[in-house]
Amino acid sequence: MSTEAPRLIRSIRLLNAAEDRIKTEFTAPPPPEKSLKTPALLELAKEFQPFAVVLTNNAPLKGKDVDALPECVKLVSTVSVGLDHLDIPALHARGIAVSNTPNVLTDCNADLSMMLILAACRRAAEYYTLMKNGWHHGLGMGGMLGHRVTGKRLGIVGMGRIGQAVAKRARGFDMTILYHNRSRLSAAEEAGATYFEKLEDMLPHCDVLTLHMPGSPSAPPLMNSQTFSLLPKGSVFVNAARGSLVDEDALIEALESGHLFGAGLDVYRQEPNPNPRLTALPNIFMTPHAGSATIETRTAMCMLALDNVEALAKGLPMPTPVTV
Known part of the structure; x- marks a missing residue:
């Protein structure tokens, strides 16, 4: 009977603590020097015959990619919450389990969302550009004024773990919390927030709107010309959820026309090459899909991905299986 540790491959080098764990608890090839794309990952799977594939959205598995996985693969463990890069029904149809890494990144995503809100309202991108180019003259009384965040009305679309964590932080700025969700939360979870069953009914009341819901490239955009037009003139838009x-x-038009005062974005329809018309706008504060990008959170994500591999290999329930 073989006593070999569970075999795994990964599409990207994980953080040091996770790589150290792989050396002692798993059988694996050396970490890749650079992120593996799907064809290279599939070739490695064919050669190494792993029990589990640990990956990120840089190596999507869809359609024929799923068919190309060898029979030995019993788990695809993604180091992410999002699942857009995986064909879940196809994987399950082949008897391959799927796991992701929710919960551990809630706080850091909420922190980043608050940074985007503050930066967009207080013109951080424009201030930074001014300083980098040389601050040669003082600003007049009305020069480069932003919007106060304290006391504003914050609309949250998607009041799950991250949405609720953003609401908690926003209350520290005395913001009034409005939210739209598929279903209303309990009174305890709402914590005084106002629920709107219809998004269109909430938008006219939002000084700041932030998105925290799943996205799908095949679904029509939630925010379009019509929905942007329902926001008050001079409002701020934030998206740290999904570019789709x-x-x-429509966003560019709303920013160029002045209907929106500014925007804070962490996600884009085209990643890692966002629309250049977006990046050229002065009134956008942009980050590179970095909501979970802290040492603490990324380490926790890597470890949770490995926890799922370990559990399934031992015949135990996985901590965070994907069941839909």
Whole structure:
């Protein structure tokens, strides 16, 4: 009877603590020097015959990619919450389990969302550009004024773990919390927030709107010309959820026209090459899909991905299986 540790491959080098764990608890090839794309990952799977494939959205598995996985693969463990890069029904149809890494990144995503809100309202991108180019003259009384965040009305679309964590932080700025969700939360979870069953009814009341819901490239954008027009003139838009939720042409138009004061974005329809018309706008504060990008959170994500591999290999329930 073989006593070999569970065999795994990964599409990307994990953080040091996770790589150290792989050396002692798993059988694996050396970490890749650079992120593996899907064809290279599939070739490695064919050669190494792993029990589990640990990956990120840089190596999507869909359609024929799923068919190409060898029979030995019993788990695809993604180091992410999002599942857009995986064909879940196809994987399950082949008897391959799927796991992801929710919960551990809630706080850091909420922190980043608050940074985007503050930066967009207080013109951080423009201030930074001014300083980098040389601050040669003082600003007049009305020069480069932003919007106060304290006391504003914050609309949250998607009041799950991250949405609720953003609401908690926003209350520290005395913001009034409004939210739209598939279903209303309990009174304890709402914590005084106002629920709107219809998004269109909430939008006119939002000084700041932030998205925290799943996205799908095949679904029409949630935010388009019509929904942007329902926001008050001079409002701020923030998206740290999914780029597919936004019609970027409509967003650009709203920013250029002045209907929106500014925007804070962490996600884009085209990653890692966002629309250059977006990046050219002065009133956008942009980050590179970095919501979970802290040492603490990324380490926790890597470890949770390995926890799922370990559990399934031992015949135990996985901590965070994907069941839909």
